[in-house]
Amino acid sequence: NAEYGKQWYQRRVRGDMGVPAPIVGHVGDGNFHCFLLSDQNDAVEVDRIKDFSRRLAERAQDLGGSCTGEHGIGLGKQGLMERELGPHGIDTMATIKRSLDPNLILNPGKVLNMRHLC
Numbered sequence: 586n587a588e589y590g591k592q593w594y595q596r597r598v599r600g601d602m603g604v605p606a607p608i609v610g611h612v613g614d615g616n617f618h619c620f621l622l623s624d625q626n627d628a629v630e631v632d633r634i635k636d637f638s639r640r641l642a643e644r645a646q647d648l649g650g651s652c653t654g655e656h657g658i659g660l661g662k663q664g665l666m667e668r669e670l671g672p673h674g675i676d677t678m679a680t681i682k683r684s685l686d687p688n689l690i691l692n693p694g695k696v697l698n699m700r701h702l703c
Contacts, residue, residue, distance in 0.1 A: 619638070619641065621634045646665070652669055653669075660695070666696075
């Protein structure tokens with residue numbers, strides 16, 4: 586439920602991260618976006634935020650949701666695709682990609698990692 590998700594997120598961000606992290610969401614479809622604000626020059630903080638973002642996406646998957654948003658997968662969550670879709674889903678996407686883009690020139694390395702295409 587949305588309230589549970591909000592409470593979980595707030596506890597984790599406040600407890601684990603200690604950084605400002607407002608969220609915005611889409612009423613009705615359960616989609617929300619986290620804005621984890623950080624000092625990009627602080628490697629430890631950046632690593633903590635990347636780890637938190639991965640755990641948040643995995644939590645969404647565990648609850649039956651998706652690691653993607655309406656804008657696609659993004660490079661940061663590319664590694665979660667196989668967890669969500671399974672090897673057959675990735676193979677299917679790679680087959681479609683190779684059929685439509687045999688030279689792999691359209692957004693190379695986006696959505697599917699090049700290892701799935703070679």
